[in-house]
Amino acid sequence: MTDIASSPIAVSPHGERIGFLLVFLSALTWSFGGTIARFIDTGDSWTVVFWRSVWAAAFLVCFMIWRDGWRGTLKLFRDMGPPGLAVALCFATASTSFVVALAYTTVANILLMQAGVPLLAALLAWALFRERVAMATWVAIGAVIAGVAIMVSESLDGAVSPIGDGLALLIAVMFSIATVITRRFSHVRMTPATCLGTMLAAAFAASQVSEFAVSSRDMGFLFAFGVVNLGLGLAFFATGARLVPAAIAALLGTFEPILGPIWVWLIHSEVPSARTIVGGAVVVTALLVHIGLEFKRQARPVRPGVTGMPSPN
Structure with missing residues (x-):
């Protein structure tokens, strides 16, 4: 029997357009993370992690109270269970690693590795739950691995820090795990x-922090880093993702x-290296081609008598 909570909700064309806008705004908001971080002068990465996380948590709590009320918010925290706790640990690791990685590598290296998250998630779902993976997806996964290898190869010859590349890769893996858990427990609200x-x-x-004090200028950018970049981006995505096809x-x-x-x-004249550009182009191209094929498959009308589910034979 199909779980009603995990079934797609009926969305009007107007609601779908709003969903498109909200998901795009979440990506646009998140894209400014590296730019904002480069304005912060505080030398201790842990200070940045602390204040960014505090501001983001405050915003998300206020957002949930505004949307669901006090009782609804408390119920959401009670109902998320082990899947929600696992996603929280993944997100805490990824968001912390992002800030620390900025001290060791370029923004391009970090973000372009994250582009492969949907395909890495498909690989993990196959490895952990034996979910069926189409041949086109395997090809795309291979291309993503090749692209990431090109980017990471710079750390092997000392061109960039292996710590930075390692943290960038950890971010992608954590987001992939969180994606698999979210799909597996789609009835759980993950805000x-x-x-x-x-x-x-x-x-x-x-x-871990050496000191909590920061300048008023840095606090302004930390507020934007936490509330606008992280918190508002999550609110946009959580609201809009339910209204559009995956x-x-x-x-x-x-x-x-x-x-x-x-x-x-x-804004900061931070130019990506040649290998980052080449490897990132491979990753993004593989993802765009794969998503295009998947969207075309989803849009194809189902013939009468065909459920779209694989045969048990």
Whole structure:
């Protein structure tokens, strides 16, 4: 019997257009993360993690209270269970690693590796749950692995820090795991999980930070880094992703790794290396082609008598 909570909701054309806009705005908002971070002068990455996470948690709590009320918000936290806790741990690790990685590698390296998250998630779903993976997806996964290998190869000859590339890869893996868990438990609302993730990140950073004090200028950018870049982006995505097909949401999400390096290049003159550009182009191209094929498959009308489910034989 199909779980009603995990069934697609009926969306009007107007609601779908709003969903398109919200998911695009989430990718656009997230794409400014590296640019904002480069304005912050605070030398301790843990101070940045702490204040960014605190501001993001405050925003997400206020957002859920506004949307669901006090009782509804508390119920969301109670109902998320182990899947929500696992997503929170993944998100805390990824958001912390993003800030720390910025001290070791370029924004382009970090974001372009994240572009392969949907395909890495498909690989993990196959490895952990034996979910069927189409041949086109296997080809795309191979291309993503090749593209990431090109980018990471710079750390092997000392051109960039292996710590930075390692953290960038860790971010992609954590997001992939969170994606698989979210799909597996689609009836669980994950907004409180991401909020808990920011709280966990803030708590861990508080144990590592050298000092909490920052200048008023840095606090302004940390507010934007936490509330606008992280919190508002999550609110846009959580609201809009339920209104559009998964393939379209993934396609719109690619605007983050595409636009992020452009903003940093235009505003901070941070030019990606040749290998980052080549490897990133391979990753983004593989993702766009795969999503295009998937969207075409989803849009194909189902013949009478065909359920769209694989044969048990």
